[in-house]
Amino acid sequence: MTAIVSAENLTVAYDDFLALDAVSIDVAPGESFGLVGESGSGKSTLLRAVAGLSPVASGRIMLDGKPLDAKYRDKAFYRQVQMVFQDPYGSLHPRQTVDRLLQEPLAVHGIADAEKRILRALDEVGLGSSFRFRYSHQLSGGQRQRIAIARALIIEPQIMLLDEPTSALDASVQAEVLNLLEQVRRDRKLTYIMVSHDLGVVTHMCERLAVMKGGKVVERLSSADLVAGRLKEDYTRNLMVASKGFVRAASMA
Amino acid sequence: MSTMLTVDDLRVSFPTRTGVIEAVRGVSFTLGRERLGIVGESGSGKSQTGRAIMGLTPAHAKISAKTLNFDGIDLLTAPPKVRRNLRGSRVAMILQDPKYSLNPVMSIGRQIVETLRTHENVSKREARDRAIAMLEAVQIRDAGRVFDLHPHEVSGGMGQRAMIAMMLIAGPELLVADEPTSALDVTVQLEVLGILDKLVAERGMGLIFISHDLRLVSSFCDRVIVMYAGKIVEELAASDLGNAKHPYTQGLLNCMPMLGTDRHPLPVLDRQPEWAL
Numbered sequence: 124m125t126a127i128v129s130a131e132n133l134t135v136a137y138d139d140f141l142a143l144d145a146v147s148i149d150v151a152p153g154e155s156f157g158l159v160g161e162s163g164s165g166k167s168t169l170l171r172a173v174a175g176l177s178p179v180a181s182g183r184i185m186l187d188g189k190p191l192d193a194k195y196r197d198k199a200f201y202r203q204v205q206m207v208f209q210d211p212y213g214s215l216h217p218r219q220t221v222d223r224l225l226q227e228p229l230a231v232h233g234i235a236d237a238e239k240r241i242l243r244a245l246d247e248v249g250l251g252s253s254f255r256f257r258y259s260h261q262l263s264g265g266q267r268q269r270i271a272i273a274r275a276l277i278i279e280p281q282i283m284l285l286d287e288p289t290s291a292l293d294a295s296v297q298a299e300v301l302n303l304l305e306q307v308r309r310d311r312k313l314t315y316i317m318v319s320h321d322l323g324v325v326t327h328m329c330e331r332l333a334v335m336k337g338g339k340v341v342e343r344l345s346s347a348d349l350v351a352g353r354l355k356e357d358y359t360r361n362l363m364v365a366s367k368g369f370v371r372a373a374s375m376a
Numbered sequence: 377m378s379t380m381l382t383v384d385d386l387r388v389s390f391p392t393r394t395g396v397i398e399a400v401r402g403v404s405f406t407l408g409r410e411r412l413g414i415v416g417e418s419g420s421g422k423s424q425t426g427r428a429i430m431g432l433t434p435a436h437a438k439i440s441a442k443t444l445n446f447d448g449i450d451l452l453t454a455p456p457k458v459r460r461n462l463r464g465s466r467v468a469m470i471l472q473d474p475k476y477s478l479n480p481v482m483s484i485g486r487q488i489v490e491t492l493r494t495h496e497n498v499s500k501r502e503a504r505d506r507a508i509a510m511l512e513a514v515q516i517r518d519a520g521r522v523f524d525l526h527p528h529e530v531s532g533g534m535g536q537r538a539m540i541a542m543m544l545i546a547g548p549e550l551l552v553a554d555e556p557t558s559a560l561d562v563t564v565q566l567e568v569l570g571i572l573d574k575l576v577a578e579r580g581m582g583l584i585f586i587s588h589d590l591r592l593v594s595s596f597c598d599r600v601i602v603m604y605a606g607k608i609v610e611e612l613a614a615s616d617l618g619n620a621k622h623p624y625t626q627g628l629l630n631c632m633p634m635l636g637t638d639r640h641p642l643p644v645l646d647r648q649p650e651w652a653l
Contacts, residue, residue, distance in 0.1 A: 161561040162532070264418070293417040293588055295645040298631035302641035320562060327633035327642070350636045365562040366635060369569045369595040 125188065127152040127314055128173060128282060133182035135168050135338075142168040144338040145182065152281075155308065155315040157329030157346075159322060159362065165338040166318045170284050173316065174206050202232055205275035209287040211267035215259040221245070221270055222255045228278050244273040248303060265296035269303065276307060283308075285317040289324065301328060322366040326350055334359045380550060380582050381407040381429065384443035388424045388433060399424040399437075401606035407550070411576065411583045413593035413614065415628070416603035422586045425603070426552045429584070430469050431459045446550070465495035468543035469552040470572075473559040474535030478527040485511075485523030488542045495546045510541040514571050533564035537571060544575055550582045558587070569596060590617070590628045602628070605652035624651055 126149040135143040143165045150156040158166040171177040173184055175196035183190045186200065208214040215224060225241045234240070242252055248269040259267055268288060275283060288304065289297040301324065308315055319325045325332050326346040334342040334356065342356040354360055388400040400421040405412070416422040424433065431451065433439050444451045446467065449458065471477035479487055488507040492498060498506070504523070511519035514537040527535055536556065543551065556572065557565040573596065576583050587593045593600055594614040602610045602625045610622040620626050627645040 161563060294590075295417060295628060295631050298633075298642040298644045301633065302644065305641060321633075322562075323633040323635055326635055327640075361563055363635070365566050368591050369566060369573075 125152070126150055126185070127187060128316065129185045130169065130173070131183050131185070133169070133172060133184060134180045135165075135172055135177045136180040137178070141338050142177070143172065146338070146340050148333055148340065150314060150316055152314055153312050154331065155317065155329040157325035157332030158316065158318045158335060159320065159325050159332055160335035161320060164335040166335045167286055169335070170206070170286050170316060170318050174204065174284055175200070198232060202278055203280055204282045204284065205278065205280040206284040206286065207268070207271050207275050207288050210291050211264055211271055212291070214271055215267055217259055220256050220258055224259075224270060225274055225277055228274060232278050234278060240277055244277040247276065247307065248273040264292050265300060268292060268300050272303065272307070279311070280313070282314045282316070285315055287319055288317070290319065290321065297324070304328065322349070322362055334362065379406045379408050380447055382443050382445040383429070384441060386425065386428060386441040386444060387439070388421070388428050389438045390434075391436065391438065398606055400428065403603070403608055405601060405608070405611070407582050407584065409580050409582050410599065411585060411597040413585045413587065413597035413600040414603060415587060415590045415593050415600060417588060420603040421606040422603050423554055426469065426554050426584060426586050430467060430552055431463060432469070461495070464491055464548070465546045466548050467550045467552070468546070468548040469554065470539055470543050470556045472555040474527065474532055474539050475559070478535060478539060480527055483524050483526055484530070484538045488538070488545055491542050492545045507541070507545065510545045511538065513575065514538070514541045515567075532560050533568060536560060536568050540568070540572060540575070544579070547579070548581065550584070551576065552584045552586070554586045555588070556585075590625070591632065609651060623648070
């Protein structure tokens with residue numbers, strides 16, 4: 124397998140605290156790769172390190188077989204890799220219209236025919252052109268997240284980094300956004316790296332996943348293995364049990 | 377089973393510049409010493425229902441009901457002093473996120489003691505002892521140390537347990553828990569729910585558990601109310617969830633991705649305008 128994105132012994136340190144401790148992952152082209160863990164496990168840090176948003180202390184990140192600089196990312200990188208953040212209430216500029224929000228990446232990358240692309244991007248995420256001149260406070264959470272996805276898709280990246288894209292949304296809206304993400308991945312043959320604390324969501328979206336704890340990867344397995352319960356680590360099993368919901372008998376013990 | 381709380385035709389509306397927003401539109405239910413779940417999406421009015429019972433509706437909102445009665449006290453006409461006395465001592469509320477709902481500049485212990493001494497005439501020493509005992513009851517190890525910590529020094533799960541301790545210390549009869557575990561990690565969620573479940577059962581409290589997670593609620597409560605657009609669309613026993621009749625309830629149950637089911641794309645809610653009528 125030739126990986127499109129890989130991390131080798133990646134370490135991210137904040138002073139003495141190791142947020143990531145020698146983590147390695149490989150993501151194949153066209154694959155959807157999940158990162159699962161509790162808060163503080165380093166899953167978001169890993170994703171942000173790939174995007175160049177975390178201070179990398181050692182190790183390297185490869186894109187298409189070429190090592191990336193520890194800090195600096197050039198425009199070509201962001202043309203290829205885009206990110207969707209967790210909180211749609213915080214990741215859209217409150218004083219810019221949807222039109223302005225979607226124009227920004229086009230302007231940054233010097234892409235022409237903005238008009239056509241904005242309309243197509245809105246259409247692709249299931250919002251009509253009537254949403255074009257609204258502000259983000261006039262949109263619901265699910266609609267905002269669709270705009271965030273449109274903003275990432277508009278420059279036609281190959282790789283999408285998804286940091287808990289649905290955890291701020293209602294269950295019913297989550298289903299819509301997950302379906303949208305699956306559909307654009309199929310249509311555009313994208314590679315996803317997706318962070319979530321919800322095993323249900325990750326196994327639904329991803330073929331393979333890595334379970335993280337305390338800045339380390341404790342287990343790598345396929346979604347099929349996870350569903351069938353072929354696990355090696357107790358920690359993964361705990362997450363499995365927790366995701367099945369509250370059971371009174373167990374809690375009384 | 378004696379009825380503790382009666383809610384009949386509760387309405388909460390917010391006048392705004394662009395018209396009146398009706399958050400709760402005629403909700404009725406009764407509660408005894410049982411666990412009642414209220415489920416709905418954001419904006420369904422579930423939290424406003426809980427807040428109306430607590431008397432925490434914002435001052436500019438309009439609130440009306442045929443009956444809003446807690447143990448013989450008419451909550452709508454009760455003077456503020458009576459409601460203040462109720463709140464914290466007989467009716468308590470657990471909020472969603474310990475990061476925002478605990479006082480950041482007061483130690484955890486002092487916040488718990490404050491609740492206790494507001495409602496009961498106890499000495500400082502006794503209050504401290506009881507607070508520490510309560511912290512132990514919510515399974516905080518080394519309670520004496522945690523007593524003196526500030527909220528930013530503890531994890532989310534511990535903060536939420538401290539909040540449960542704070543709410544239970546005065547021995548309330550009714551507990552309103554508004555998304556008590558949504559801000560927590562899944563594994564911590566179960567621990568906190570286990571503690572809550574045990575304490576509610578031991579003390580024979582009534583519980584209103586507000587959540588957006590239908591499955592969680594059904595595993596935790598005896599009875600579930602499903603709300604949509606400010607109204608109750610369905611009420612059913614938690615064990616009966618599989619036989620839910622309303623398409624909205626069925627939709628909520630089906631749209632969650634679950635381990636071991638392979639459904640692509642996920643079924644989504646097909647919202648019918650008549651649900652909101």
